[in-house]
Amino acid sequence: MKIRRFYGKDMREALKQVKDELGGDAVIMSNKKHADGIEIVAAYDKEPDAQLVSKNSNDEANQKSTSKIPSLSEIIGDTAPDSLKALLEKQSQAVSKKTEAIEAYQPQESTPKSPSRTEKQRPNYQNDALSEMRQELSSLRNILQFQVSGLIAQEKQRQHPLHGYLLEKLHNMGISNNLAEEVVSYTPESSDERQAWLFLLKLLANKLQTKHDDILSQPGVVALMGPTGTGKTTTIAKLAAQAVKKYGVENVAVITLDNYRIGAFDQIATYGKIIGCPVKQAQDASQLTDLLYQFKNKRLVLIDTAGYSQKDARLIKQLDTIKQNSCVNIRKYLVIQANCQYRAMQQTVNEYRKISLHGCILTKLDECYSLGEAISVAIENKLQICYLADGQRVPEDLQSASTKHLITSAAKLYKKYALLHTRASKVNSEVAAI
Structure with a gap:
């Protein structure tokens, strides 16, 4: 088994390099964040096929020509699993195979004898290695979940831009995430920005x-x-x-x-x-x-x-x-x-x-x-x-x-403080860009 390191500006690019150069059977050993991006350590049993590298290079050129949002299978590779659960199961199987190989490497003696000091310490080394691999797999899973949730949020924003705008206004108003998502889901599709905002305020008043x-x-x-x-x-x-x-x-x-x-x-x-x-x-x-x-x-x-x-x-x-x-x-x-x-x-x-x-x-x-x-x-x-x-x-x-007084006061505070803060931040960013 050989080990190689790959660097990318984000996890998506680094995983793509692993897939292009080592193929879909490569095992992710660890990942680290750097100032310039992500470092991934991958292991493989055999040299990657040159035809596969050439094919993946052509696929990469074709992929750059399109502007659609990549799916999880495209992030990991065409031959990789299409879900996070399947990816983790595949990597868990790889870890199990590696563990079996380590256990099989231990020499079997025909006559029992007292274990040496090195043999006593060997199981501890194996447990530490397995524990470290589990932590790295857990870290990788969290990163992938974060990226997938980001893609889902972007897709929701693209499909319902008004909902995203209303959610941001409610969050700036101080409404909790769960309550904001609940009331926004009832917004009529045919309503414009002002009508939708008044509808949400009335809905909050009815719930209070x-x-x-x-x-x-x-x-x-x-x-x-x-x-x-x-x-x-x-x-x-x-x-x-x-x-x-x-x-x-x-x-x-x-x-x-x-x-x-x-x-x-x-x-x-x-x-x-x-x-x-x-x-x-x-x-x-x-x-x-x-x-x-x-x-x-x-x-x-x-x-x-x-x-x-x-x-x-x-x-x-x-x-x-x-x-x-x-x-x-x-x-x-x-x-x-x-x-x-x-x-x-x-x-x-x-x-x-x-x-x-x-x-x-x-x-x-x-x-x-x-x-x-x-x-x-x-x-x-x-x-x-x-x-x-x-x-x-x-x-x-x-x-x-009074529900009317509370909701009206909340809306006035939003206009007085939250909007001013948002506008000030926007002006400051524009000045900094100049």
Whole structure:
């Protein structure tokens, strides 16, 4: 078995060289990326046929004369398998043959004797070689999958250019990939650019679920939950102030479970003095039960929970504290800051799924550069948005959620920031080209 190296500007060109010079029976041993392109190490058992080389050279000339997009079989060679799975199976068979040849090379002795030090180490060498070959095959498979997916994406873009344009707009708006592809697939074929964009915005609005004034309109006990820094305490103060204005100070009370953050109780207590409603602190589930019994005649009791990271073990303890109060039906609402990353918001929702959520509140809308991330999380997890907080003023900067307002705000943020950024990037590239 002989080994040769081939260099190309990309994987396609390097594989073509292997096929042209060594034929379809060559085995790919490794591939590496260089600054100038790709290096492939290939092995072969016999010298390539000169007629095959000449034939492949003619094929190469004919192929350059055409401009169609090459298929996977054309990338690898006419005699090669036409699918990635078949290619990997062929190379796995080649690796198996090589392994059998290595095992057959070991001398067989008629009389048993104690193995030497070299013979003891030989299986380790074989395992290391096989492991290295498996890693190289896996790397090659990933590269081929990436190239094939790129060809598929190019074909989709060619067949449906409007869909590609709409997908890019939704991505710049902050909409997740899965949700964007789902809504774009419903776009009417006969619609133009503007009609299709308005259709997508209406479709997102129909998928988004909201509740109008759910907390203040219904009496009972409400707990606001969420990670640290989402604005739970300020939102509690806004809700308490609006409830006092609507139902009177004697019908509203606030309980805080935040016993860890320095000054947490003082902050909510200060709000309580300004608003005029009582504020109490509970250390554990037993004290929470006693306070809820004490405030049983109140129309609305708001519970401010401590803010923990999703990875903090104290979060589980706090969730258990809420669950243990089965004597009172506590409605739980998740507070999410709308200016957070999509993955962070998704992870927050996953952690708080352990309890039954009645809805969510989006905060810090005034600090957002896009709203698509929050809209995607709400739609994909079927969360009902109840309130929107867009400032620090108490109680003015809190309003009931509206699908029309959210989608319109998301579109305005896209026009204000995403389009300006895209245009600036285009201008900078044109200046650099000059």
